[in-house]
Amino acid sequence: METAPAPMKYTSIKKAKNRRRAIHFGLIVLSLLLALIFAFPLYWLLRGAMVSHSEILARPPVFFPKELGFENFRLGLERIQFWRQLWNSVSIVVPYVIGTVITTSFAAYAFAKLRFPMRGAWFVLVISSMMLPSAVTLLPQFSLYTSLGLAGKPALIIPAFFCAGGNAYFVFLLRQFFMTIPAELSEAAKIDGAGYFRIYYRIMLPLIRPAMIVVALFSFINCWNEFFYTMIYLKTEADYTLPMGLYMVNGMRIPNYEQVMALALIVTLPCLVFFLIGNKYFVEGITLTGIKG
Structure with missing residues (x-):
């Protein structure tokens, strides 16, 4: 051959x-x-x-400005109640992120590791809620918060916490991660006398840390940039969050685009910082959650 x-x-x-x-x-x-x-x-x-008012309105646009300054940040911050609105944003975001991580991880652990009647049907029902537009539940939520006297409050801490678990995508994401954990770990813990909550707290949580960071990062970005619901529930300027304050400056009749961009950079900065810090866990969590279905 x-x-x-x-x-x-x-x-x-x-x-x-x-x-x-x-x-x-x-x-x-x-x-x-x-x-x-x-x-x-x-x-x-x-x-x-960081450019002047004349340069930002120049035509054709100036891609590389001659002078850079920080005066726009000061002028922009003077147009809103920055520290008050920053506190309003933090007071809503923190309970929302905590509530999201706790409730979605509980639900995902139950769907992935526990056996109960009609588990598959309940999971399909939860996932199908992703196709439901948020505007459909707007009126019932507003009616409920109004009846409870919570609408228009400066810090919607209780609604933010209890409504945080309504994201079916996070439940699906964490369930996929729980499915990658061998069942032998839970069985060995049961033999040693551990209950479901102890297994979840002492064994599962350390193993799903990357996915938990992904959920926390996504929920932080979603809540921090939230504009639609805050516009409906918060009525006064003192109760506004930072995105609402940015909208107020942008809506003024005086063309102050450079100040709007300065405030937009300030509002965007926390999302960028947290994403850069959690970038490693973000990639790891997204990769591992797609291993097993």
């Missing part, structure tokens, strides 16, 4: 390596182009927050 000459084999291997290198180089270039496209709005926001 004849075999191909050695020079032909070497040539084919070399062509395959060159092809892989070309594909690898093309993917790197494509990734860099996409990164520049997605990072450009952030650069434009930073640039707009």
Whole structure:
């Protein structure tokens, strides 16, 4: 049986390596182009927050301004009750994040590890709620909060906590993560006399830390940037959150786009900081939750 000459084999291997290198180089270039496209709005926001009023209205636009300053931040902060609105945002976000992590992890643990009647049907019902628009539940929620005397309060701590677990996506995400944990760990803990809550607290929680950080990060970003519900429930400027304060400055008749961008950068900064801190766990959690269905 004849075999191909050695020079032909070497040539084919070399062509395959060159092809892989070309594909690898093309993917790197494509990734860099996409990164520049997605990072450009952030650069434009930073640039707009630090330029003068004349430069931000210049046509054609000035991509590289001559002078940069921080005066827009001071002027923008003077237009809103910054510290009051910051406290309002924090007082709503913190209980929301805590409530989301606790309630969704409880539900996900039950759907993944516990056996109870119609478990699959209940899980399908929870997941199907993702297709329900939030506007459908707006009127019942508003009627409930009004009856309880909670609508229009500066800090919706109780509603934020108890309504935090209504995100079916987080339940699904954590359930997928719980499914990757071997059942032998729970069985060994049961033999040692541990109950369901102790298994959840002492064994499961340390193992699902990346997924919990992902849920906390997503819930923080969702609640921090919330505008629709805060506009409905909060009535006075002293009760507004930071996104509402930003909306007020943007709605003024005086064209102050540079101050709006400065305030937008301040409002966006916490989300960027928390994302950069939890980026490692974010990637790990998203990867591991898709291992097993």
